[in-house]
Amino acid sequence: MEKFEKAFQHMERPFAWLDFDALDQxxxxxxxxxxxxxxxxxxxxRSVGVLKYVQEKLHHCAGFMTFTAAESVYLIEQGLDNILLGYPTVEENSIKKLLTYNKEGKDITFMVDAIEQAQLLQSYAAALQTTANICIDINVSTDYKWIYFGSKRSPLDTLQKLKNLTDAIAQLPNVRIHAVMGYEAQLAGVPDLTHATSAKVRTKGMLIRRLKKQSVNKITSFRRLAVAHVKSVAPLAFVNGGGSGSIAYTCAQKEITEVTVGSAFFASALFDHYDSLQLQPAVGFALRVTRQFDDHTFVCQGGGYIASGAIGEDRAPVFLNVRYxxxxxxxxxxxQTPFIDPTGSLKIGDTVYLRHAKAGELCERFSVLHTTRGDTYEGPILTYRGEQQCFL
Incomplete structure (x- = not known):
């Protein structure tokens, strides 16, 4: 934090920061x-500048997984390519723009898990006299009956459901099966909680680790069978899987050709609790102490940057100084945010540094990421918001 004090001494608070040293690590x-x-x-x-920076430094970059059709259009217009739209979309104008770019030679793949999504793509692609490449999103979650371990998104959780979809897609002349995705959310997106401090959270962590171990066989067997089936009806350009919490496991699966990674680059607070990750906090925000309530209770301006997902303590931001x-x-x-400093060493006007629980959502709050290397200020990088873009 001392290096931040020197690098950012000229900045008004609040601001968002990006530590290039940590990002590079x-x-x-x-x-x-x-x-x-x-x-x-x-x-x-959620920053074009950072996306391009990470792309340049990766040894083997497969492209980008986007989250909306409008965002995909914007990124293509900023010079990016090899786009996998990671979620189904039914937005007409953006789909038509993407299909036009696809017709012009851009590499764009749409996500589907239902025939209605594919039929919509068929109608627009036929009108534009082009072909829509699609990725079929299969569901590799594990249903233990007493608990559903994974994500309730794609309904394609059996080979019969998948076959019904591929048979229906075969009747659409302007839609081409191009890829398969099987995202193991229960491995990639659920922290291990090995080093939790409270007994309640430690018990939860033990259950999570047991469920993860038991679900591996289901993920592996179903995804391999699903990929084999789709390959029997169409050649595949890629098979996507994984996330920041399951990089090593996903890369070891023979049916997988590429792995998606996002949060690991910023190392947001939720990813402090993964046994397999050795990451450095790369992004956060700075707040000014503006009040002192008593000897150990201070108040900073702002701070209510709560992450999405199931409501809980883990959605709140965390301090870089773990004592706070x-x-x-x-x-x-x-x-304003009151907080405890057990040492009582802070004073009005001081700065506290925090991290968001999830990675990219912080960029929806700030227009600029102010960057540093060591204790030297490196300048601003615009976020989507700074470029006057807001997609979700």
Whole structure:
């Protein structure tokens, strides 16, 4: 934090920061761990400048996984290519723009898990006299009956459902099966919690690790069978899987040709609890202390940057200085945040540095990431918001 004080002494608070030293270490870690090409998850970054920076430093970049059709259009217009739209879309104008870019030679793949999505692509592609490349999203979650372990998104959780879809898609002349994705959310997106401090969270962590271990066989067997089936009806350009929390496992699977990584580059707070990751906090935000309530309770301006997902303590931002703690009954506030400094060493005017629980969502709050190497200020990089873009 001392290096930040020197690098950012001229900045007004609040601001978002990016530590290039930490980002480079995280990219190097991914390069070492990923034995297959990496597709960058744009939702975890949300800055064209940073996306291009990471792409240049990856040893083998497969392209980008985007989160909306409008974002995909924007990134293509900024010079990016090899786009996998990671979620189904039914937005007419953006689909038509993407199909036009595809017709002009851009590499764009649409995600589907239902015939209605494919039929919509068929109608637009036929009108434009082109072909829509699609990726079929299969569901590799594990249903233990007493608990559903994974994500409730794609309905394609059996080979029969998958066959029904591929048979229906075969009747669409302007839609081409191009790829398959099987995202193991229960491995990639659920922290291990090995080093949790409370007994309740440690118990939860033990259950999570057991469920992860048991679900591996289901993921592997179903995804391989699913990929084999799709290959029997169409040649595949790629098979995508994984996420930041399962890089090594996913790369070891023979049916996988590429792995998606996003949060690992920024190393947001939720990823502190993964046993397999050795990452450095690369992105966060700085707040000014503006009040002192008592000897150990201070108040900073802003701070209410709560992450999406199931509501819980793990969605709140965390302090870089681990001694500082949010108040359990107030949390991170909309315009001010009280917190505890047990040493009582802070004073009004000081700066506290925090990290968001999830990676890219911080960039929806700030227009600029102010960057540093060592204790030297390196200048600003615009976020999507700074480029006057807002997609979700």
């Amino acid at each position: 995280n990219i190097d870690f991914v390069n070492c761990l990923a034995t297959k090409p990496v597709r960058i998850a744009t939702k975890s970054i 703690q949010l108040l359990p009954l107030e949390g991170a506030g909309e315009v």
